[in-house]
Amino acid sequence: MNEEMSRETLSYSCFICWDDIDFDDNSTKIVSACNCKSPDFKYTHKECLNLWINQNRHSGLKCQVCGTPFHIKRVLKPLKIIYKKSWKAINCLIFGLLLTNISLYMLCYQWEKKLEKMNNGNKEGNFDSLSIYNSWLMGFESKENTIWEYIKETKMNRLLQNIYLNATTLFLFINTSILVLFFYHEKDNFFEYSIDEKYEYKNNSNIREYIKKISNPVNSDINSEFSNEEILSDNGSNMNYCYNHSYGHSYQKIVIN
Numbered sequence: 001m002n003e004e005m006s007r008e009t010l011s012y013s014c015f016i017c018w019d020d021i022d023f024d025d026n027s028t029k030i031v032s033a034c035n036c037k038s039p040d041f042k043y044t045h046k047e048c049l050n051l052w053i054n055q056n057r058h059s060g061l062k063c064q065v066c067g068t069p070f071h072i073k074r075v076l077k078p079l080k081i082i083y084k085k086s087w088k089a090i091n092c093l094i095f096g097l098l099l100t101n102i103s104l105y106m107l108c109y110q111w112e113k114k115l116e117k118m119n120n121g122n123k124e125g126n127f128d129s130l131s132i133y134n135s136w137l138m139g140f141e142s143k144e145n146t147i148w149e150y151i152k153e154t155k156m157n158r159l160l161q162n163i164y165l166n167a168t169t170l171f172l173f174i175n176t177s178i179l180v181l182f183f184y185h186e187k188d189n190f191f192e193y194s195i196d197e198k199y200e201y202k203n204n205s206n207i208r209e210y211i212k213k214i215s216n217p218v219n220s221d222i223n224s225e226f227s228n229e230e231i232l233s234d235n236g237s238n239m240n241y242c243y244n245h246s247y248g249h250s251y252q253k254i255v256i257n
Contacts, residue, residue: 015041015065016048023201030201033070034063041065046195053193061193071196077189086189093182100174108167115163 012021021030021043029046036042041063053061053072062069083090183190 014044031199033199034068072193
């Protein structure tokens, strides 16, 4: 409570942009990330501190006044900011992937045609071996055709299965390698450092209004309109306040949790 009252009387300023700290402004987050006690260094805007941390992240992430290390974490930048800063690299990646996959497709297509040509050429070389089977199975004309079709079908199926399997593995390996190398090289443009949320100042408007009331002598009889009631606030400390007003002598209890 004493710290809350001190914020009412002292004027704090951001030690990075040097603007005044407005604790009632909910649009800007305030942090106290070090052990400095001076009004000029104790508080700062979270956006200002994050900007300073990302610009000086290779030179020691600590307070330049008291030397307290900052507790930070890595967060992913918004996609709009990532594309705005790295649009050239991202466009080159997309264009490169398209050219690479088209080239791989043409290579696999030519590979398939070559293997089919080789397979059809081997039929003549295998004719002597098949003629032996034909002479051996002279009386079984149906079995001759079955063996021939089985050999041809089995050979083509294995050939095509190997082509598709190898081509798929090649596509996945090359594309994955390109993406991993790209993200490793551009990781600093995709991530940024941010101060931990535990340093953020939590604005407690109920406590601040209560402090203003008890510090104002005009409103010293703040509980005269209540009787046997319990008033709750959401602070972390507990305090009991008893008041007996002269005309009613009723017991008042205020609990600040």
